[in-house]
Amino acid sequence: MNVKLSASMLASDLSAIADEIKRCDAAGIEWLHIDVMDGVFVDNITYGNNVVAAIRNKSDIFFDTHLMVTDPTRLIPLFATAGSDMLTIHLESNGNTAENLKAIRENGMKSGLAVKPGTPVEEVYPYLPLCDMVLVMTVEPGYGGQGFIPYCADKVKVLRDYCDKNGITMDIQVDGGINSDTAAIVKDAGANVLVAGTYLFKAKDMREAAELIR
Ligand code: DX5
Numbered sequence: 001m002n003v004k005l006s007a008s009m010l011a012s013d014l015s016a017i018a019d020e021i022k023r024c025d026a027a028g029i030e031w032l033h034i035d036v037m038d039g040v041f042v043d044n045i046t047y048g049n050n051v052v053a054a055i056r057n058k059s060d061i062f063f064d065t066h067l068m069v070t071d072p073t074r075l076i077p078l079f080a081t082a083g084s085d086m087l088t089i090h091l092e093s094n095g096n097t098a099e100n101l102k103a104i105r106e107n108g109m110k111s112g113l114a115v116k117p118g119t120p121v122e123e124v125y126p127y128l129p130l131c132d133m134v135l136v137m138t139v140e141p142g143y144g145g146q147g148f149i150p151y152c153a154d155k156v157k158v159l160r161d162y163c164d165k166n167g168i169t170m171d172i173q174v175d176g177g178i179n180s181d182t183a184a185i186v187k188d189a190g191a192n193v194l195v196a197g198t199y200l201f202k203a204k205d206m207r208e209a210a211e212l213i214r
């Protein structure tokens with residue numbers, strides 16, 4: 001399977017974000033993963049639609065926006081206007097998940113649905129027709145630099161098997177603790193979009209780190 005990499009901006013030098021995005025482009029990384037945290041759904045507060053808008057003209061890289069917020073509904077048009085290419089909401093967030101996924105597409109973005117490690121992956125099945133991607137979290141959301149949770153790879157495998165059996169071709173993304181070792185495990189399980197923050201941004205050579213993940 002063709003693997004796409006999504007570099008998690010959380011681990012970048014945020015004081016020089018334009019240069020950091022250029023580094024991703026130069027390393028041949030396809031997507032920029034933008035972790036939006038509201039301080040309620042998870043402990044931290046990161047950045048929002050204004051930052052997305054501010055960096056949009058720095059690169060054509062695909063903006064993969066991961067919303068870790070309690071109430072995503074009213075934010076959907078704001079991120080579309082800001083320039084997000086994909087918006088991923090959590091199944092554990094408030095609001096009507098089906099309506100939110102529809103609204104994401106109606107606003108011209110790709111739709112993603114994320115599950116935390118403790119949420120059974122079968123819970124996404126009813127929503128698959130409305131999703132371009134499912135994000136299977138491989139750490140508890142909220143912080144970068146955590147260790148990969150091995151049982152989450154089993155969830156990826158269950159989902160990929162279900163998709164294959166039902167003729168569904170869909171991106172399956174993993175996020176958290178991805179490095180050259182854990183990448184092999186999740187690719188084997190059927191993931192094809194790999195988010196990596198620490199491993200890419202803290203590497204001596206980002207291009208080489210990206211190749212090692214692939
Ligand atoms: C965690 C975020 C991740 C995080 C991944 O809540 O969703 O995107 O930045 O960071 P690493 O790759 O360092 O585990």
Ligand code: ZN
Pocket residue numbers: 008033034035066175195
């Ligand atoms: Zn993320």
